Amino acid sequence: MASPALKKPTIPFSEPPYLAGLPSPYYNASHHAWQKHCRSFISKQFADCLVWEDAGEVPDDLYKNFAEGNMLIPALPAPLPVKQLKEAGIHELPGGLKVEDFDAFHNVVYGDEMTRIGLGGPSASITTGVAFGIPPLYKFGSPYLQRTYLPGLFRGTTRVCIAITEPGAGSDVANIATTATRSPCGKFYIVTGQKKWITNGIWADYATMAVRTGPADSGAAGLSLLWVPLKENDRPGGGVTRRRIKISGGGTSGTTFIDLDEVRVPVENLIGEEGMGMKYIMTNFNHERLTISLGATRTARVVLAAAVEYVLKRTAFGKPLIEQAVVRHRLAKCGALLETQWAWVEQIAYQNSKLDRKVADIELGGLTAMCKANSGIVLNECAQCAVLLFGGNGLTRTGQGEVVEKIYREVNNVRVPGGSEDVLLDLGVRQLVKIFQAKTAMLEMSRNSKI
Structure with a gap:
């Protein structure tokens, strides 16, 4: 047989x-x-x-x-x-x-x-x-x-970008300064401000844009979302000016600086209600952060697998690099981090699929924030490991180490967007503690009502 x-x-x-x-x-x-x-x-x-x-x-x-x-x-x-x-x-x-x-x-x-x-x-x-x-x-x-x-x-006949971040407001979304004030005739919002690091912004016909419709000191409560026409206003007198921003990695993503100078946006383009922008933005966070986690974890997989393949064939000091215990130790540590991170991504995806959306947004918010932060840490470890094992080839922009060198430049494109690493680690714990305290208070109320 x-x-x-x-x-x-x-x-x-x-x-x-x-x-x-x-x-x-x-x-x-x-x-x-x-x-x-x-x-x-x-x-x-x-x-x-x-x-x-x-x-x-x-x-x-x-x-x-x-x-x-x-x-x-x-x-x-x-x-x-x-x-x-x-x-x-x-x-x-x-x-x-x-x-x-x-x-x-x-x-x-x-x-x-x-x-x-x-x-x-x-x-x-x-x-x-x-x-x-x-x-x-x-x-x-x-x-x-x-x-x-x-x-x-x-x-795909119309393109859009999400325009939240500004020169003075990144992870601190509540600090957004771009204003949208009603015109005297009441038919338009007049939008003035700047948006920075806007992925896809250079190609977008429209932007789902966070703007301040409330007073300057109103914080998150003064934010709204507007559907802002970019392409039709990207002309002399239209009020929209766009330019590409060069970043350290991910240079093909169309990262853009958008300047808005008294752009007229019909009031019908308000998304939802005034003052609810922060709430609407937050419903995006879990998907955004899990998406970043997913991509970062696969990128870590690519770079670590490249390192394994390289050390299997590269010889030094008379034998393949894979026979060096220190090399295997590096790979093992990164491999453990990688597969643990992947299991976490799958776990959160499964939990999202089983929970009601509103429940998931609350229960998984802190965990997803930490998962996103951890994905950048894991990618950094795997990319550094690969560069060290590739040696000079890992520093060279062409040749057999090209992918490794390029990925190493991508690391901080994971650690900053979607909420920077330190902010998300702190947010994750604060969210978990907040949920615990709320549930504890509810339990106490329930007990007292039965007395």
Whole structure:
């Protein structure tokens, strides 16, 4: 009897366990079929990504290719906005996956495959505006805004960015200074201020923008969300000026500085209610931070697997580097961090899929913040390990260490955006303590009511 054909073994740490032949409670046949489609489509689209990173630009038709392949929708948080998608005529994703069947782990598969190239810029150029700019519109936007803009956004004929951060307000969202005041005629908001580090901003037709509609000292209570036309006002007299910002990594993500000088925005473009902006923004945080965690964890996987592959073939002092105990020790420490981080991402994704959305936003907020912070710590450890093991090749922008060198420059693009590392670590503990204290108080009230 012939032996069964052996599958090609995977390099240690190069794939998540469910793709390395190990059992998992999370993934079913639908997820595996979706993973095969994602890998085939995304690998083809990102085949020349290293060249793009050197040039600092993605091809003009890249976004169009994803739109035509109906591969923008998976960047949205699960569950998808089924009603609005069907109203726009979108009933299925590639491979016959119905939009109502798309779950948290289809989202995990998509995010993981989008960053399998090891670089965040190309993925961010496609997904950031979709993932974080569209949800406030279908969650809180008026029927007019949804009817007018969602079909084009879903199909990729209209592009959006999320515009929160400013020169003086990063992780401290409540410190936003961009103002939106009502015009004397009452028909417009007049928007003045600056937005900085806005991913996809250079290409966006519109921005889901945080603005201050309340007094300067009103803090979070004075924030609102506006649907701000950028492209039509990016002209002399229109009030919008945009320029690209060069950053240390992820240079293809379209990071932008936006200057707004008395931009007229119709009052109908208010998303939800005035003064509710901070609440709306916070509903984005968990998805944003888990998305960053997911991409960072795959990037750590790419760089650590590259190190393993290198030390298996590189010889020094008369034997392969893998035979050096100190090398194995470095790899083991990073591997343990990596697989633990991946398990945490999967765990939070599972918990999100089982909890009511409002409950998940509260219960998982602190944990997701810490998971995002930890993903940057893990990526930093894995990238440093790879650079050290590659030696001079890990410092060289071309050749066999090219990916390692590029990834090392990406590390701080994880540790800062979405809430900087120290802020999120502190926030995570404060949130957990706050929940504990609230539940304790409720328990005490319940006990006292029975006395």
